Amino acid sequence: MATLVLSAAGTIFGGPIGGAIGALIGRQIDASIVGGRKIEGPRLKELAVQTSSYGSALPMHFGTVRASGTVIWATELIEHKEKSGGGKGRPSVTNYSYTVSFAVAVASRPIAGIGRIWADGNLLRGDAGDLKVGGTLRIHSGHGDQAADPLLAQAEGADKSPAYRNVAYVVFEDLELADYGNRLPSLTLEIIADDGSISLAAVVSSLLPGAATGNLTQSTLSGFSVDQGAAADVLATLSDITPLTCSVVDEQLSFGLAEIFVDEALLELPVPTAGGETAEDARADGWSRRRDALPGARQCAVRYYDIARDYQPGLQRSLGRSGPGDVTMIELPAAMAAGEARELANKAAQRFTLARDTMRYRIAEIDQRFGPGAIVRTPITEGVWRIDQWEWQSDGVMLDLSAVQASLPATPVTDAGRSNHAADLLTTPTRITAFELPWDGQGDGASPMLRVAATAQTAGWTGAALYTERADASTISLGSTGRRRAIAGVAISALPGASPLLVDTVGEVEIELASSDFSLDNATWAQLVQGANMAVLGDELIQFARADFIGGSAWRLSGLLRGRGGTEHATAGHIAGEGFALIDDSLIALDVTLVSDVKTSTIVAIGLGDATPATSPIGNPGLTLRPLAPVHGRASRGSDGALTLEWVRRSRGSWTWLDEVDVPLNESAELWEVTFGATDTPARYWQLTEPRLTIPAVTAAELAALGSGLTFTVRQVGRQSRSLPLRIAMPA
Template sequence: MATLVLTTVGTALGGPLGGALGTLAGRALDNAVFGSPKHEGARLKELAVTTSSYGTAIPRHFGTVRTAGSVIWATNLVEHKEKSGGGKGKPKITTYSYTMSFAVALASRPIDGVGRIWADGNLLRGANGDLKVGGSFRIYYGSEHQAPDPLIGSDMGATCPAFRGIAYVVFEDLELADFGNRIPALTFEIFAGESSPELVPLLSDGQEIASGFELEGMTGISHESGSGLALLATIDTGYPLAIDASRGSLGVIGSAIKIATDVVDLPTPIANREGEFGQSTGSKRSRMAGARQTAMCLRYYDKDRDFQPGLQRSRGVAGNGAIETVDFPVGLTADAAHHIAQELAERSMTGRERLAYRVATIDKSIRPGSFVRPQATNTVWQVAG
């Protein structure tokens, strides 16, 4: 026997994401990933800055993002002395300036290019590739065949790594006068792949994943650390997913929000006196607590504002509804962010009813997100697990 977990059409906040061996995407893992329906998703960080800490994860980037990096090599400060004056009774003046060379790792997968660079919040490199201070700049795109940088090689000798598979940049003799004679806090505009990320390339590591799912309005996303499931959980915050892992691996990914078409009629439920529910009927219906309309505020990275954190709020609701803020750490257009905020608000009131329904076997056409009709009812339900 098997049990279907059904929900009223329209998913709860978070959607029916999940999966376990031998099951359809299940609520047990769903809860482990998302917790309660009040789950707020991954945290949106204010723009991080370049670090040089051991053990820092080097992220993967997709689309267009603004990100910090990790310093992986640096020289000592180089002092430059210049004398001026001294003619016709004027005193001689000696001025000092400092430069430094260093490399910054940006991504653990190949990138297409680096655009603008900000140093201490100010533009260091323009869109045309021009540095605003003295020095030179080189990009290594993360090829598995890239050669060692000659400057790093001259410093490290035969032990110099090529950092193959790592996209990084090298600043040579960068003038530091504008930055207090130190390496400034840097953030980089990264171009990686298509301008609009696709779901399967974000996850594929040799798995055969079928998906026609589109991340409409997303302009970029970074996978900084954690498993593919953690990345899916982040995406699911704004784009609810229906995932089939019934064959022991991630198989089919679709949208949990769709029109109720191709409804499958379920067989008569099976009663079981030893079962946990529905001993006489084979089914059990329940409703989640809470019925208050919620307005949603979505925090995201606004591509049109140099990737600064943006905020979009769903349309107002009548009564004394609560306002909930959801962090969605991806790049979005303002229109897409507003649309997602509105959908979050609408889904906060749907999918609150659950129906556990025991059957002998599960029809092969039924997957998470499918629509079904239980026996002796005209009500259409959606498969949550």
């Protein structure tokens, strides 16, 4: 008599698999051994932190999963310092930052690549492969011919650095740690072990090379991890996904799915025959049937890694009746969608919560088609049956059959639950516009007000380091921009010229903002008087009452106040492509003591997404300290032929007329410079301490004789510069 016992081990090993493996390796499996064995197969866990313990096992990953790794090499923290400030009595500031280089092993079989990476739960590497902080990432796929990483080879020596062949690992070089408390963060990685989903056949073949996998290719998983347990333990876990069958044919293991497929042609057993070696088997009809009592479990639940929730553990329960009884929990270290998990829970409920229906069935001939795992019909009963085991007897073959449940209807739509995903925004290049603003009336007004509008296309921009590049090509650090983006862009149309003395209700300009998520607001006239919607456009400061969205990131500005802050000289000459920046608290104030020459210096920004530095000259150089040009100039001739020039002064920083008296001078002394003739080579020159000049008749006649078309030029002389000119024509 030859006997192949499968069902005894199946109670623990997840069906007939364990018994088949035991028979293959020649172990004697009996009740005492099976009853005392403790299985530790792969299990679902919370997303664990990475380890660096010597001897830690490396998992095998299939499909796409999220898992931590094991640190296998690391440097000490490297300190970097950068000094800024310290000019003209100002204290210097030294900023310290830290980086580290390290390697993390992620899998014990080759992988196709690495997707996203999380550090302390925050996104470190996006879906596009971009790092959210400074540093370099290299991925080693774990094939048998991979070379040693160049950084490890340099640090350890080319002849001592291991290549870690057949181990997939990643190397971070000079990873910036400021966002992680200047310590090595705990990483979890989206490991793309295989392109696309993985079949159970591929998993079984990796565990048991040479085994036949049959129709296991028809069952696939998005991801699966094996981190502990022997092959039998892993196969038992896979049987929780779908029941597996196993048989030994010509000393080769053969696996299959214990499921019914729509297109599968089922075998039919021959008519049972009487006989047998025991009184129980020697029945005249050759078969017996038994239905067990209902089990204690009422429902099944599956815990899994939910793809829709960034692989966080999820749980789906089966359909079932409420009432007393346990919930059978299946811990499944597989990545899948909520609907897939719900379907598995429902199928498991069929197996675990319904009464077990078995049959002993005797046939008179040996037929390899009717081996363990075969799905068959019988001529004496309805339904479909699976052969769990067979026993060759002296005059026939005794089969143990179990009923295969009918397919369930389609699972109702289920929900994975709400998840707050880490924003995955690309780090886009930096765009800057540097300019000088007029004095706002605060402080002594003796220092230039230098501002930088730093921005980028997306909110994934993490800021940039600022430098000033001097005429001699030397650079000095100006600090950093921070992560807040300024609302800035460029003009896509040319703003027509207009008078700064009137509201420009006709002119309008179209602006392309740097990002489509920027917006501009309308303002009332009362708000404009309070300084709302102030912006720099080229060299002119404007205010706008209306901002109309055109589409994309384009806006149309109208209802304009022109030449604000003493920039009336720039109301003409606008061109498409000139810079635009909204003046608000998102602008970065520069330390003027570090910028040696505003006119010749260039502002440079270098951020994480910048292949080349962003640069900008300083617009409107000298605007803060330059006195305002006088206005209302007039020339009159007296009865005696004498010439009188008069004008009205304006004052820096005095933008509102609050008390109806003369505005303060805001200069060290009142001083005027008046010339007549060509700008470069004037014929006459005067210096005055009041806004009035009287020219005697004789001198006036001499000036008139110099030629027609010549004008007087009036400038206010401030503490550090002269104003733009006011021109007064010679009266007739």
